[in-house]
Amino acid sequence: MDDLKAMAVFAETVDAGSMSAAARRLQMTPSAVSQAIRALESRGGVTLLHRSTRKLALTEAGERYYPHCRRLLDAGQAAADSLQLARDAPSGELRVAAPVGFAGHIAPALAPLLADAPLLRLRLLVDDAMIDLIEARIDIAVRAGRLADSGWTARRLCELRTVLCAAPDYLARHGTPLAPEELPAHQWLALGRAPQAGARTGPAAAPDAVAAPAASSRAVTMALDLTAPDGAVHGVALQARIASNSQVALQQMCEHGLGIAHLAEADAAPALQRGALVRVLPAWRLAALPVAALTARRDGEAAKVRAALDHLKRYFATLPGAAA
Numbered sequence: 001m002d003d004l005k006a007m008a009v010f011a012e013t014v015d016a017g018s019m020s021a022a023a024r025r026l027q028m029t030p031s032a033v034s035q036a037i038r039a040l041e042s043r044g045g046v047t048l049l050h051r052s053t054r055k056l057a058l059t060e061a062g063e064r065y066y067p068h069c070r071r072l073l074d075a076g077q078a079a080a081d082s083l084q085l086a087r088d089a090p091s092g093e094l095r096v097a098a099p100v101g102f103a104g105h106i107a108p109a110l111a112p113l114l115a116d117a118p119l120l121r122l123r124l125l126v127d128d129a130m131i132d133l134i135e136a137r138i139d140i141a142v143r144a145g146r147l148a149d150s151g152w153t154a155r156r157l158c159e160l161r162t163v164l165c166a167a168p169d170y171l172a173r174h175g176t177p178l179a180p181e182e183l184p185a186h187q188w189l190a191l192g193r194a195p196q197a198g199a200r201t202g203p204a205a206a207p208d209a210v211a212a213p214a215a216s217s218r219a220v221t222m223a224l225d226l227t228a229p230d231g232a233v234h235g236v237a238l239q240a241r242i243a244s245n246s247q248v249a250l251q252q253m254c255e256h257g258l259g260i261a262h263l264a265e266a267d268a269a270p271a272l273q274r275g276a277l278v279r280v281l282p283a284w285r286l287a288a289l290p291v292a293a294l295t296a297r298r299d300g301e302a303a304k305v306r307a308a309l310d311h312l313k314r315y316f317a318t319l320p321g322a323a324a
Contacts, residue, residue, distance in 0.1 A: 006040040008076065009033055010048060011069035018056060090304040091119035098142040100128050101247035101267060102291075106142070109315035113307055120304055128246050133294070139305050141294040142312070144264075152294040157313050159288035160264040161321030164280035165272070170257040177260075177280060180226045180234040187259035189250045190220050192243030219243075224262065226284040234284075264289050265321030288323065291316055 013022040013033060023030045041048050048062035058066060090113065098106055103126040114120060125136060133141050133152065147154055170187075177183050220243040225235045242258055244250050251268065254261040255276045271277040293312055295305060316322055 003040065003043065004072065006036040007069040008073050009036040010040055011066060011073045013037060013049070013056065014058065014062075014066050015070075089119065090117035090302075090307045092302070092304060093121045093123055094304045094308055095123045095125065095137055095139045096142065096308070097125045097127070097131065097133060097136065097138045097140070099144070099247065100126055101251075101264075102142050102144065105315065105319070109312050110308060113311045117304075117307070134296075139295065139302075140308055140312070142291070143294055144289055144291045146290075147292060147294075152296060154292040154294050155309060155313075157291045157293055157316040158319070158322040159290050160266050160319065161323070162262060162286045162289050163265050163268060163282075163321075164260055164286070165251075165254055165263050165268050165277040166260045166280050167255055167257040167276065168278055170254075170259065171278065171280075173257070180224075180236050180281065180284065183224070183236050183260070183281075184238055187241045188222070188238050189242045189244075189254055189259045189261040190222050190238075190240035191247065191250065192220050192240075192245050222262070224286065226281065226286060229283050262286070266319040269320040 009022065009026065009028075012026055013019055016022040016025055019033045019037075020030045022028075023033045026033065037049060044061075044065075046061040047059050048065060050057040050059060094110075096106060096110075103124070106124055110122060114122060125131070125138070141152070142157070143154075144160075164183075174186060177186060220240040222238050222240065223235060224238065225233055227233050242250075242253055244253075247263075247267070250261050251263055251271070253259070254263070255271055260280055268277055272279065293309055295301065295309070
């Protein structure tokens with residue numbers, strides 16, 4: 001390593017034309033520059049520079065040696081430039097993970113960033129299965145619901161209002177519940193992912209984890225807390241007839257009249273607007289769904305990560321039923 005530093009000092013001295021000029025460029029003393037070059041000559045057993053009081057001249061050995069040292073200096077500058085580029089301008093590959101239910105939000109969120117950053121590439125991993133974020137080299141993981149404890153840093157993007165929804169033909173066949181105590185008698189659609197200890201099944205829940213949960217033959221249950229217009233809270237325990245690990249599949253089955261589902265309003269909004277779904281107990285309020293972006297660390301983040309986080313936060317704040 002000492003030789004590498006001395007080579008850089010030698011190349012800079014030749015370029016600068018004098019040891020004093022090289023010392024100013026390198027923020028060293030002229031004596032330290034001279035000592036570095038003398039040490040290089042001593043280890044190589046040859047003279048690289050003819051020194052005089054007015055100027056320096058390369059020896060024949062120095063002329064052959066200089067281009068190699070110059071390339072070393074250029075490589076060092078290129079390495080420094082690459083770090084500055086990563087710090088100051090979005091570039092390279094941005095790896096984003098999201099559950100299927102949120103995949104449709106990534107394109108509109110990051111499209112402006114990709115348009116403005118031509119050196120940036122995007123690799124989007126969409127999977128409702130729980131994946132090892134470290135092994136997949138994920139820069140940002142979008143997650144909804146209660147998060148598992150992990151070494152990742154979570155940044156809140158927004159909270160999404162949630163609603164109970166059913167298809168009009170389902171309600172025509174089974175009746176429309178008018179109070180929370182009527183809900184257990186209905187057919188329910190729920191996420192079939194095994195909840196973590198203390199967690200409740202909810203819409204689009206996708207906690208960070210490193211392995212898929214063990215299969216279970218037990219019926220999927222969920223607990224809902226509904227807040228009345230007067231502020232009273234009514235809790236109900238429900239058992240799902242249909243369970244899936246995909247929130248998108250659950251909403252599709254809900255639209256086909258297979259039961260009632262607990263959905264994020266942002267996801268259900270298009271179906272509600274076209275009449276494929278209707279709100280159930282619209283006067284009652286349910287807990288909001290927190291949406292977060294997970295990153296490996298806060299310090300020293302690349303520009304691509306900082307910019308993507310800013311765009312994601314701005315986009316999610318505009319979704320129907322979103323609160324900062």
